[in-house]
Amino acid sequence: MLAPSARVGCRSAIAPASAHARSAQTFKAFYATIRSLRQTYEPPEPDDVEPSEKDFILSLLRANPSLRDTKSYLASFGPRPQPPKSPALRPEETPVSTEKDVAADAETKPPDIKLAPSPVVASILNPVHRRTALIKLQAPFTDRQLESIARGMVYLEKLGLVSVIVVENDQLPRGDSGERAAMLEETMRVVNALEKQGARARPVLGAVVRLGPKPEDETSTEPRDYTIPEAHTFPSDLVHIRSALRAGEIPVLAPLALDSFCRSVRVDANDVIAALVRGMAEVAALDSSPALGEDSPSLSPDEVDLTPLRLMIITREGGVPSYARQGMPHLLVNLTSEYQYIRETFDPRWKAAHPTALSNLELARTCLAFMPPTSSAVMVSHRSPSHLIGNLITNKPAFSSSLPHALLQGNRKLTPHTPTLLRRGLPIRVVRTVQELDKRKMRTLLEKSFRRELEEDAFWQRMERDLDFVIIAGDYAGAAIVTREPCPPGTPSAIGPITYLDKFAVLPKHQGDGTVDFLWVALHDETYGLGLPFSANPNGGKEGKGEGRDLVWRSRADNPVNKWYFERSTGHVRQGDWVLFWCDAEVRLKTEEGRRANAGLSYLEDWERGRLATWTDVVMKIPSSWKPKTKQIGNAS
Template identity: 30%
Template sequence: MTQTALTRSTTSLKGYYLPNPNRNVAADILRTYLLSKPTPSLCSYRSYRPRLYSSQATHRSDGPDRSPGPSVELLPENEGRSSFERRSRQRLANKEFFTSLLSSAATKRDAKAFISRLKSPTKTSSLKHPPSTTSTKGQSQVNLDDLFGPSRAVEASPVFTQFEKESGQTAEEQETLHVALLKISNVSSMSDDILGGIAKTLSSLARLSMVPCVVLEEPEQLAGTTRHEHLRQTADRLVTAIDSVSEFGGRRLDNVLSFDSDDRARVFIRKILTRPLRRSKIPVVVPIAYSEERQLAVSVTADEAVLALTRELAGLDFKPRTDEHPEKLAEKLITLHKQISLDRIIVIDETGAIPSTKSIDRKHVFVNLDQEYSTMQEELRSSTDGVVSPKHASNLKLFRDTLKMLPHSASGLLTTPLEAANTARASNEDVSNVGTRRQKNPLIHNLLTDKPAYSSSLPTRRLGHDNPLVSATSSTFIKLGMPLVMLPHPDVQPWTAAGKPRLKLTDPSIDLDRLTYLIEDSFNRKLDVDAYLKRVNDRIAGVIIAGEYEGGAILTWETPQGVSDGDTDRLVPYLDKFAVLKKSQGAGGVADIVFNAMVRTCFPNGVCWRSRKDNPVNKWYFERSGGTWKIPETNWTMFWTTPGLSDPDKSQTFLDYESVCRNIQPTWADGKTIPD
């Protein structure tokens, strides 16, 4: 980023903020980047309003062109006031927008990752016209090529083709368009304040290079044309709210869906959907599909509409001609997939986060579908708890069905209208307040970080709530995720000190080479495999492996000094290795998945581990542990999750934990004496 852009962004913000000693560095990075982009939506009204005194012609669709001179001189006084009011509203909108960034951007790494994901490639013009004559000052700018060449009418005749190469597309279409697909329930029953807040959030998503596409869901209380009219009126209400806060506005689409030959809803014409998205307009799709067979419009469920839009935006509904050459077909598919990236599936529903009967705050903060989908559906459908709604199960199924069609990087978010609208509430707060934690808007936070509002492995007590039953969020973050393997599985063989036979790392069910690579990549050190196996192979309590060895944990039963290995009551449950591949650190929830499996499923009664006192990851460990202890005369900090372990002078368990953490010898192959 250039120094000029940084200076310009700093200057632009002087009117928006008071000095804030606690300003988020990540938000500063994002703000600087966004203000340096030549995007009209990030400028004041003056910068994108047509300049009436310009010498260049300006096309106006709402009336005849105005002559430059008289238009400036004859502006009525009330129009000047109106212009000032519009600029004031735009400045206020910018302030609210950057306030959302201040509260939602988590870390510097998250900010840089967001910019890397959504940064648009350099546009290259698809029309390259080399100069036909050398022009100098005073010479006529007339191109005589067409006079002596082929007929202009013949050369310029349109060729009607269904698909062209990427080089034949406009520069706009060559740029990847990032889209968030939303389903919003019961818009007709929302208050104007909530709806206005949601509209501001949608506008903010578009300004952050993620254009929303909205599908409405209304209760099925009406039928036929009455329902259709109700849906259109509701869509118009949302579009009006969007128009009031976004310079690009929204557009109602009630003609985008039709029925396929197999009676499945699909997008009728792709460009009806993509054109407004390309222009940063927010489409509001009415779930009505046209039936060619019955020659009438038929209501479909919002979930059916979301699935149809997902298939189209993911490029899965492309139907090639039977005589298509394989190479041409492959080229078309590659180009189609480059045009649009559907990155988020978002559901705004008053039922809120998916309930949980197992977690302390009774809500699922993060769902790894690959691991948890079946058990969660069974739990939801069999639950008699009043907070569980049939909508929870149907929304969870919608996420599973849509994310299966999208790249592994895509994610889902389920939240409430109140949380989705909280950008409106943020504007009433002082951005320089110290000592208060602003509630994050889950849509903005999820876009910037691809994470839930708070870590799913973070204990509720760390969230600042006196009542552990009060959740810090009403949102659930969802990923298609990765499989999780626990060896042995606790349901089959509980991880107890007396359990025999014990697993070995040389067991055929474990890929020792990949496990070794995971450890070495995560710790950035070479492991002495033979020495390590010799130390742990008869002590393994269990192994946790996430995905394709993207993360994992090795847990052992350790013997305190002066205790016999046969005294199973004194053996210490110890986290010997906790590793995540560098490429997966800070994203995808890999660390949370492994840690939750360890403390909630494998060792619910507690486990201990150690880390260097200067290890940067200690903050993450500290937030998730039940307590810590800096072991005297060593470079180790001890952590544990065991409940009630707080008095080192009276607890034998504590002394056993300290003995193990103090005396285990590292088995690295680099020969370094610094403990790790």
């Protein structure tokens, strides 16, 4: 994992002018030498490769994928189900075994039978389908740093994700006479680093994108929530990239584009990457077009799916600083609802240490608009090659953003170099009346999520009476329903009324895409996290203003989601077939801690006395929302 350490000094890649001219003349010979070395390359002895192989396996183990993560990975890279083969023999030709034959087979069978390896392990280590990722290398990097980055690229290739790399160098001044030669030399350094790690790399030294937006973009009036790329490609422009991928090589590109006079000029690498993401997605759509015929295979065995599955932005600075973590990186970003707010809350003091954070944030938003909904972008430090594997297999951040802030702040593994995962995400909004809800869509969401049939009349009558608010993700892709449960007369105001999480539901197709974390963060901001500065998120709710309230909910004791609840709750207690969970209002805990100073908190505070008994008495009497069924499957009442 990441280690908290000082920033590593970076050697400038700017060479003297004479060296520029000399290196420019030797590019072709240098590349020819590399290609010839491939043919005479002798594989190292097992002892030489063992450490890197151990690193690779350890990185897989650190990723710790869940069953859902593994299924998602195999859906992208694993073998496709094959139709059953017809029997080779006709029924009348099928041989019949006699008891004598069986006995003879038993006698000649070897005593030791070697079991086949697990198909899951075999599929991860031997991916059948190769996919692509766009990589931005925000140079300059030292040779040692490039070695670490190249090792990460090799790990990804072993897992089926082939990188298309665009190199940028912030320290190369624009308009310098040796600018192009120095940029190409930086590209060759990356190629050389990849080759030293055993990868096959191909420098693409010419321009593959064209300067300016696509012609149709200038005339289109369609609303967009992303920035139009300042460059574009046509299918014929990607021939060099496709050729490299087909040959099993990693294409490495310099940030060059053709202007209107067909001159190759240096442009911002972000424009090149955005144009490539869009162009590759469009070409992949053409490859799988029904016009090719239903019986034609989508991809030949040596072909790579050009649809970009990941965008990886590798820098020296790591992720985007977060106002909620005193400058530590954001863990997971919902670009649809948080993009503008992150820009507005970006502290100018962070600019020196994170000069490209906001431009890379904009790049991620633009690229993800053209990528599949399940895709993600990650902003990661050069120190973290293992995090690239974790992101590929799990498609999740290094640490869940919905974990308690106190736990995240006290986690030594959370450092300035912790990656930021970015998803296109969904809009988040808060409604406070039943009249604002689409009852049909809400019923569909609840029934698909819990796999139960809703008792509609009773449920909506209770909502009319007790509803506090509902947090909705997207077009009812997920929802958190919170009620205000009245307490018996005489209950202290510190205990009641109870803020009760009645339903927490996410559609199956959105489970694992970040929607669960986005919903829980919004739930935190509206209940037990209310009143804290980092609860002022743009979810349409109270924006952090107000007094935090304890959040209570119940779940079946055999619910597999309980492990997730245990990690996010302050406490829990078993009540027969149920588990009662709660999250303490964080402002109250901080106030009490400040009042007691070094004395610490007692096991039971005065304001806590009697609340557990009251919660249990009230919550356990809340009627079920579901029609009778033999066995409960949902994750709350």
